[in-house]
Amino acid sequence: MRHTHALVGPLLQEFFVKHLLAHRNVSPQTISSYRDAFRLLLKFSTAKLHVEPVTLNVTDLGPDLILAFLESLERERNNSARSRNARLTAIRSFFRWIAVARPDLAGLATSVRAIPTKRTDRRLIYSLSRPEIQAILAAPDLSSPSGRRNHALLLTMYNTGARVSEITAMESRQIEFGSRSSFAHLHGKGRKERSVPLWTRTADALRKWAREQDKEPGALLFTNYRGERLTRNGVDSILQKAVSRAAGTCPALSGKHVSPHVVRHTTAMHLLQSGVDMSVIALWLGHEHLDTTHIYMEADLALKEKALNQLRPAGQTAPRFRATDKVMAFLESL
Structure with missing residues (x-):
């Protein structure tokens, strides 16, 4: 169901200007990351739905379209799972705000926010000597x-x-x-x-x-x-x-x-x-x-x-402690 007064453009502007900048005071890096995510999402959505960006409605951005967008990032742009998850983080943040700013869209927001992140391989840290x-x-x-x-x-x-x-x-x-x-x-x-x-x-x-x-x-x-x-x-x-x-x-x-x-x-x-x-x-x-x-x-x-060196093989007992002369002298001085 398309809601009136739910155009993506005005809501995105309010999300960035009022919510992210004025209320949350997020860093420039967060703004840049979120901006890039929505640039890609809008480009994908308008091409898939054959509509102009100014006519795109929030209700057009359902979970099926969002999932198709995320899959296209990996398939067509060769993005890693981590990059895909970063884009999803921006989208989730927007719909979390939508649920509060537009209660009539809470159901849609909940379904989009339920999209899971993709599991990634845990890479071994590489460092220099x-x-x-x-x-x-x-x-x-x-x-x-x-x-x-x-x-x-x-x-x-x-x-x-x-x-x-x-x-x-x-x-x-x-x-x-x-x-x-x-x-x-x-x-x-x-x-x-x-x-x-x-x-x-x-x-x-x-x-x-x-x-x-x-x-x-x-x-x-x-x-x-x-x-x-x-x-x-x-x-x-x-x-x-x-x-x-x-x-x-x-x-x-x-x-x-x-x-x-x-x-x-x-x-x-x-x-x-x-x-x-x-x-x-x-x-x-x-x-x-x-x-x-x-x-x-x-x-x-x-x-x-x-x-590993401190771990003794099974069956090997620890050597009996023998106090040094200094240790004995210390104990006797107490």
């Missing part, structure tokens, strides 16, 4: 301004484990330099803020870069040669050049695909291998749930080998 990441950090040419920027950028990525969106949006005032300790104040997903301590090496590189740039506190910390915000592709290009150059001194990097997210994984793995508690790593990375961070524990083969 310490020699590999150190070779990458040493790759930029410090004799040029771009090289000094790249050096500070890569150090910040590895030190903080920040997402690319957090790095590219970072402003000068988000770095707090202290005589003993320095910190990076990051704005993460869902506008959640966190502070990450900086190693002396990172703080020194950032301090030199900040002095060289001499920008206002609200200015972007890392920009391109035009003074504009670095894009995701820009950061990836900087990293790829560093990896290519580092492969000359660290052959293990040859042929490896190192993305900014691999650097983030590397930060987490190295913190874990250094004995940092999982809850601290979760705070460091800006993970909302500890389960997200636990994948690093599962991926760390060194920890698994250590646990």
Whole structure:
């Protein structure tokens, strides 16, 4: 049944402007993700139904059409199951709002929200060894301004484990330099803020870069040669050049695909291998749930080998404890 005054266009506009921006104050990344999802959905729907976008009704977007759209993402656009699920998240959010804003459409909203996400394979986390990441950090040419920027950028990525969106949006005032300790104040997903301590090496590189740039506190910390915000592709290009150059001194990097997210994984793995508690790593990375961070524990083969070495074969008893002279002396002193 087509409802009057239920055109998709006006309702989408209200959803984005009033609900997402004004009421929920979601991040620009969420807006971009949701926008792209609905661009694809409207393009698919109008082509399938042979209607103009301005005449598309919310009741046209039933569960059957939504499922056909999701299947087309994988079949025609070669999207992964994760990308498909991300599009579904945007659609579910819209219909969750529809159920409240338009109670007369609650039945439709419920049926769309009942569409399940697609199960995905849990991929093993891939990270770099310490020699590999150190070779990458040493790759930029410090004799040029771009090289000094790249050096500070890569150090910040590895030190903080920040997402690319957090790095590219970072402003000068988000770095707090202290005589003993320095910190990076990051704005993460869902506008959640966190502070990450900086190693002396990172703080020194950032301090030199900040002095060289001499920008206002609200200015972007890392920009391109035009003074504009670095894009995701820009950061990836900087990293790829560093990896290519580092492969000359660290052959293990040859042929490896190192993305900014691999650097983030590397930060987490190295913190874990250094004995940092999982809850601290979760705070460091800006993970909302500890389960997200636990994948690093599962991926760390060194920890698994250590646990295996501590496990005695069946039937083998533990050796009898024999106190050392120091232990005996301590006990006798009590």
